[in-house]
Amino acid sequence: MSSKKNKTSYVILGLLNEENLSGYEIKRIVDDRLSFFWNESFGQIYPELKRLTSEGLIAVSSADRPVYSKQSIKYEITEPGRLELQEWLKSPVEKELIRFEILLKLYFSNANSSDTMLEHVKEFQTSHLRQQQLFQQFEAQLKQNIDVHSNHRQILMVLSFGQKMWEAYAAWSEETLRLLEQNITAQEDDTDE
Amino acid sequence: MSSKKNKTSYVILGLLNEENLSGYEIKRIVDDRLSFFWNESFGQIYPELKRLTSEGLIAVSSADRPVYSKQSIKYEITEPGRLELQEWLKSPVEKELIRFEILLKLYFSNANSSDTMLEHVKEFQTSHLRQQQLFQQFEAQLKQNIDVHSNHRQILMVLSFGQKMWEAYAAWSEETLRLLEQNITAQEDDTDE
DNA sequence: TTAGGCATGTAACCCGTTACATGATTTG
DNA sequence: CAAATCATGTAACGGGTTACATGCCTAA
CATH class of the missing domain: 1.10.10.10 (Winged helix-like DNA-binding domain superfamily/Winged helix DNA-binding domain)
Known part of the structure; x- marks a missing residue:
């Protein structure tokens, strides 16, 4: 009450x-x-x-x-x-709370700090890959002995959310690593002249 | 210091x-x-x-x-x-902080509350679509007058993260709405018998 | 002229993590 | 028997939101 x-x-x-x-x-x-x-x-x-x-x-x-x-x-x-x-x-769902320090750093970085950011993104990539794999095990287990009368279906929906997030993380990591590497090579060409 | x-x-x-x-x-x-x-x-x-x-x-x-x-x-x-x-x-990036109340509710819900969850997910879907559209405007602006010497490139990387997240949200919302609707119809068939 | 946005600030309160303290049980 | 893990709890601190208070400036 x-x-x-x-x-x-x-x-x-x-x-x-x-x-x-x-x-x-x-x-x-x-x-x-x-x-x-x-x-x-x-x-x-x-x-x-x-x-x-x-x-x-x-x-x-x-x-x-x-x-x-x-x-x-x-x-x-x-x-x-x-x-x-x-x-x-x-009751209504409250807006989710999200704080990605990595995005804050990337936002405030410039071409000169591309090598630092490259390391940060690599770390981001591997740590999430690890987490994703752990959850995939749990998901596989659940899918095998699915019980309609408990809330297994709901749990699978939640895990699917995680799955899609991790895929987005992975795609972004690869894309961003490529871009940062380009920045670094461009920078080196600059200083060579 | x-x-x-x-x-x-x-x-x-x-x-x-x-x-x-x-x-x-x-x-x-x-x-x-x-x-x-x-x-x-x-x-x-x-x-x-x-x-x-x-x-x-x-x-x-x-x-x-x-x-x-x-x-x-x-x-x-x-x-x-x-x-x-x-x-x-x-300095090392701190782990991101995330709290999705909608996932908590979904996790603790069962087949009986599918209609409630359906509403929650619909709200989630539309609110993020709105936010995504606002940011797409900003992104389009940035891409037009890209300035190599400021941190525009970095900002675009950050926005790309958002873009991929929103795509994930959209895909999950649609998938989940379909599943919840299935739950509801199954439920109705149950009570009809 | 009044409503809404611009602008700064403080205080109360809640939330959440971390560190600490303590002790039981299990396992190598 | 020592180390790790299980297990419960408290206190201090810092983070962060909300509400409140105040006043200027601008546009309908």
Whole structure:
């Protein structure tokens, strides 16, 4: 009911809606599966778990917490929590937040710094290629045992977004590397004269 | 020298490196030309201008501040400021920051909320199409009077990134809308039986 | 003359990361 | 048994948005 929560709370509610999890597990799932478009830190997750518990949107799961495994605290979503999640799903999507430092640097660079930018773009290219490959494994797994009754279809749509982004990154990297190399050769010809 | 400044300071230094500007003009330029991968608010710009001035990296430009136009304060970059900018250009690029709320919602949605998601994706599609068209105008302008001696080439590389992203957004939107529509029809068939 | 854009600035607040602290459990 | 990983949590700090306050200037 008391809407306008921070996004971390919805990440928690969304994940708990599927299965009972501890704070640590939530962090791992976000890192493993959502990291290409989202991230959370422990410093957000743990306090938020307490807050959501005090508000009754989630609860410590006694079923998942047998005496012999004390150190991990699993949480489960409550009915009010599910309602809150559904309401958020329907609310308007906020504009995405994007900050590409590499584009900022490129924008402020000039012909003289082409060699520096070349290195930056190369790094950009390889790091994204690595990330893309990791996600392709996950995608292949999902596609094999697709379950119509869970949200596998939705997850595939999300991964498809990532896939298209990475393709765009790759195409841009190659194009830009070519252009920067041209700049460098042109520069060298200049100084030769 | 005292490195590790916030990003706002480099945006300011980068823009002042091209021409003398006021805080208000800086904000407008960021909104007009960088908004697809960066943004700044007045609450960051004005205090940062003061800080950079007190550090001697920029200075109030007396030349650009004739008595008759008092209300606008133009700043110019200093030599130490240019050095600081060059150092930052060479430093490693920080990983980009991305948060797509629409993907979060899609990830946590299920077959039952396909109609809601359909609306969200439609909104996503049109808003990006609008933005893309605005930037295509700017790009066309730039390409006509390309100046080799300023950083026009670099700006075109940045715009090409945006172009490829928007193409990816468009392709994903269409693909996803089709899939969601399929979900909805399948759902209706289900309830018909 | 009044509305809208130009222009600067501050304060409150929220968000988010990082560093730190602590301890249990597992594995080589 | 030592190192890595699992696990929870807090505090400090810095980043960044929003709201607010103020006033000038210009064009309908």
